[in-house]
Amino acid sequence: MRSRFQQGLDVLKERLLEMGGMAEAAIELASECYRKRDGQLAQQVFEREKMINDSERHIDELAVDLLAMQQPMATDLRFVLAVLKINSDLERVGDLGVNIAQRSLDLIQEPEVDVPVDIARMTTAVSTMVRRALESFLSGNADVAHAVLQMDSIVDRMKDEAFVNLVTKMKDNSENVRPYLDVLLITRYLERIADHATNIAEDVIFWVSGADVRHNAMRLSEEFDPDAPRSR
Amino acid sequence: MRSRFQQGLDVLKERLLEMGGMAEAAIELASECYRKRDGQLAQQVFEREKMINDSERHIDELAVDLLAMQQPMATDLRFVLAVLKINSDLERVGDLGVNIAQRSLDLIQEPEVDVPVDIARMTTAVSTMVRRALESFLSGNADVAHAVLQMDSIVDRMKDEAFVNLVTKMKDNSENVRPYLDVLLITRYLERIADHATNIAEDVIFWVSGADVRHNAMRLSEEFDPDAPRSR
Numbered sequence: 001m002r003s004r005f006q007q008g009l010d011v012l013k014e015r016l017l018e019m020g021g022m023a024e025a026a027i028e029l030a031s032e033c034y035r036k037r038d039g040q041l042a043q044q045v046f047e048r049e050k051m052i053n054d055s056e057r058h059i060d061e062l063a064v065d066l067l068a069m070q071q072p073m074a075t076d077l078r079f080v081l082a083v084l085k086i087n088s089d090l091e092r093v094g095d096l097g098v099n100i101a102q103r104s105l106d107l108i109q110e111p112e113v114d115v116p117v118d119i120a121r122m123t124t125a126v127s128t129m130v131r132r133a134l135e136s137f138l139s140g141n142a143d144v145a146h147a148v149l150q151m152d153s154i155v156d157r158m159k160d161e162a163f164v165n166l167v168t169k170m171k172d173n174s175e176n177v178r179p180y181l182d183v184l185l186i187t188r189y190l191e192r193i194a195d196h197a198t199n200i201a202e203d204v205i206f207w208v209s210g211a212d213v214r215h216n217a218m219r220l221s222e223e224f225d226p227d228a229p230r231s232r
Numbered sequence: 233m234r235s236r237f238q239q240g241l242d243v244l245k246e247r248l249l250e251m252g253g254m255a256e257a258a259i260e261l262a263s264e265c266y267r268k269r270d271g272q273l274a275q276q277v278f279e280r281e282k283m284i285n286d287s288e289r290h291i292d293e294l295a296v297d298l299l300a301m302q303q304p305m306a307t308d309l310r311f312v313l314a315v316l317k318i319n320s321d322l323e324r325v326g327d328l329g330v331n332i333a334q335r336s337l338d339l340i341q342e343p344e345v346d347v348p349v350d351i352a353r354m355t356t357a358v359s360t361m362v363r364r365a366l367e368s369f370l371s372g373n374a375d376v377a378h379a380v381l382q383m384d385s386i387v388d389r390m391k392d393e394a395f396v397n398l399v400t401k402m403k404d405n406s407e408n409v410r411p412y413l414d415v416l417l418i419t420r421y422l423e424r425i426a427d428h429a430t431n432i433a434e435d436v437i438f439w440v441s442g443a444d445v446r447h448n449a450m451r452l453s454e455e456f457d458p459d460a461p462r463s464r
Contacts, residue, residue, distance in 0.1 A: 064313065071303040081296065081316065088317070167410050174406035178399050181416075188420075 008066045009076065012083055013138075015062065016090075019055040020134040022048055023090045024127060026097030027193060031123040034104040034186065037112070042101035052094035059087045075207075082207040086137065089196040089203075093130065096189045096196075103182040103189070110179040116165040117183060119190075122158045125151065126190045129197035136201060142208045148201035155194040162187040240298045241308065244315055245370075247294065248322075251287040252366040254280055255322045256359060258329030259425060263355040266336040266418065269344070274333035284326035291319045307439075314439040318369065321428040321435075325362065328421045328428075335414040335421070342411040348397035349419060354390045357383065358422045361429035368433060374440045380433035387426040394419040 002010070026048045033041035063080050066072070072080060129151050136144035166184045170177050234242070258280045265273035295312050298304070304312060361383050368376035398416045402409050 064309065067299070067313075068306055068309055074300055077296065077300055081299075084313065084316070085320070088320070167413060170402060170409040170413075171406050174403050174409075177402040177406075177409070181399060181402075181413075184413075185420075188417075 005066065005070055005072070005076075008062070008069070009079065012059065012062050012066065012080070015055065015059050016083055016086060017134060017138060019052060019059065019087065019090050020130070020137075022052050022055065023093040023097070024130055024134075026052065026094050027100075027123065027127050027130065030097040030100035030104065031119070031127075033101050034107065034119060037104070037108045039105055039108055042105050045097050045101040049094040049098045052091055056087055056091040060084065063087070078207045082137075082203040085203045086200050089199045093193050093196050096193050099189045100186050103186050107179055107182045110182070111176065113169075113173070113176050113179045113183075115180075115183050116169055117162040117187060118158075119183070119186060122155065122162075122187065122190050125155050125158070126193045126197070129155070129194050130200075133197040133200035133204070136204045140204070140208050142205050145201035145204040145208075148197055152194055152198045155191055159187050159191040237298065237302055237304070237308075240294070240301070241311065244291065244294050244298065244312070247287065247291050248315055248318060249366060249370060251284060251291065251319065251322050252362070252369075254284050254287065255325040255329070256362055256366075258284065258326050259332075259355065259359050259362065262329040262332035262336065263351070263359075265333050266339070266351060269336070269340045271337055271340055274337050277329050277333040281326040281330045284323055288319055288323040292316065295319070310439045310442065314369075314435040317435045318432050321431045325425050325428050328425050331421045332418050335418050339411055339414045342414070343408065345401075345405070345408045345411045345415075347412075347415050348401055349394040349415060350390075351415070351418060351422075354387065354394075354419065354422050357387050357390070358425045358429070361387070361426050362432075365429040365432035365436070368436045372436070372440050374437050377433035377436040377440075380429055384426055384430045387423055391419050391423040 026045055029041050029045045029048065032038070033045060063084050066080055067077075129148050132144055132151075133148045136142070136148065163184065166180050166187075170180045173180070258277055261273050261277045261280065264270070265277060295316050298312055299309075361380050364376055364383075365380045368374070368380065395416065398412050398419075402412045405412070
């Protein structure tokens with residue numbers, strides 16, 4: 001039989017995955033709001049974000065209670081701390097969904113322009129990153145988490161390409177600066193969601209292997225060795 | 233005599249304040265880089281960010297070690313968890329300093345334009361928020377933390393005003409879309425630093441009072457009472 005503490009960990013994991021589902025839904029709805037120019041969908045994103053915020057508070061409390069309840073083993077401790085960080089990342093994903101929906105509402109007020117950016121493709125890439133990051137968390141699979149890190153540079157490139165193309169459009173169609181600017185901001189929000197997926201993947205790797213992959217760090221044991229080789 | 237655990241908490245606090253100082257320095261240097269159009273200063277921001285990243289890893293490890301070492305009392309537990317969150321916020325402030333420096337480097341390549349935004353004033357407001365947030369952490373003073381929350385809406389307003397003024401400039405001077413866009417992005421980065429200062433202030437309030445002020449939540453005791461009145 002699993003201990004009360006272990007059961008608590010199970011509940012924590014379950015709640016976090018539910019929250020992940022809500023965050024994914026917020027991205028999808030926001031993207032659909034943009035694509036269909038449908039303001040009703042923005043409202044749904046705003047409601048989803050409130051649910052995500054409630055969920056964040058609830059998960060934080062569960063985690064703190066678990067830590068206070070008894071002294072977890074090293075791996076469990078890292079797991080709970082990873083949950084706290086992932087929780088905070090997912091909450092920001094919800095906020096960014098709201099930002100995308102707000103820009104989409106702004107776009108609905110503006111004349112429809114020819115957009116030189118494949119927002120749908122970028123959204124798919126970003127959603128996939130979030131889903132994979134959560135899968136890696138569910139399975140404790142560091143390989144999946146590493147694959148998420150790889151995808152981040154693809155999204156970064158999409159964002160940079162979008163920037164160049166949108167600046168050109170703005171120069172050539174100065175009457176439509178505002179809608180192009182909205183689209184540009186949407187690409188930045190998507191890229192920030194990708195960053196949060198990256199953070200989640202890094203936290204999974206930290207939890208699973210005890211290694212810190214942030215900032216391309218080597219394993220912690222090497223951190224304070226000035227002669228140790230560093231990647232990049 | 234203070235216990236080994238208490239001494240650990242002291243060291244943790246000290247390290248976090250040092251990191252806060254580095255983050256503040258990164259904002260100031262980035263802002264100076266923008267103002268003086270001096271690319272050398274951008275390099276200093278990049279170096280500072282590397283130090284901040286190292287510091288983040290170090291503080292995370294100290295905090296995890298403390299939690300693993302012994303079972304902290306409820307207040308100490310909340311303190312260590314607050315440190316972990318603040319640590320992550322300060323690291324992001326360093327990243328945003330880099331973003332500002334990068335946009336400033338881009339601006340140096342472009343013709344100098346008449347900027348309809350008081351970046352210096354906005355930077356001062358944002359730096360003050362970060363400093364006050366850290367002061368509230370140092371003193372455990374929730375009143376100072378609440379004052380930081382008030383300031384956030386001022387910075388938000390500055391950002392919104394900047395958006396409107398910059399869109400107008402872009403429409404009227406389409407040949408200078410790019411520098412205006414750089415300035416617009418800088419105002420977004422500054423606003424995000426203000427958001428991180430707000431997060432820090434919220435974490436201090438959480439640590440000091442055990443109350444969760446995120447998302448304008450009521451005290452936790454009321455969280456699960458559906459009939460309890462909610463602010464906003």
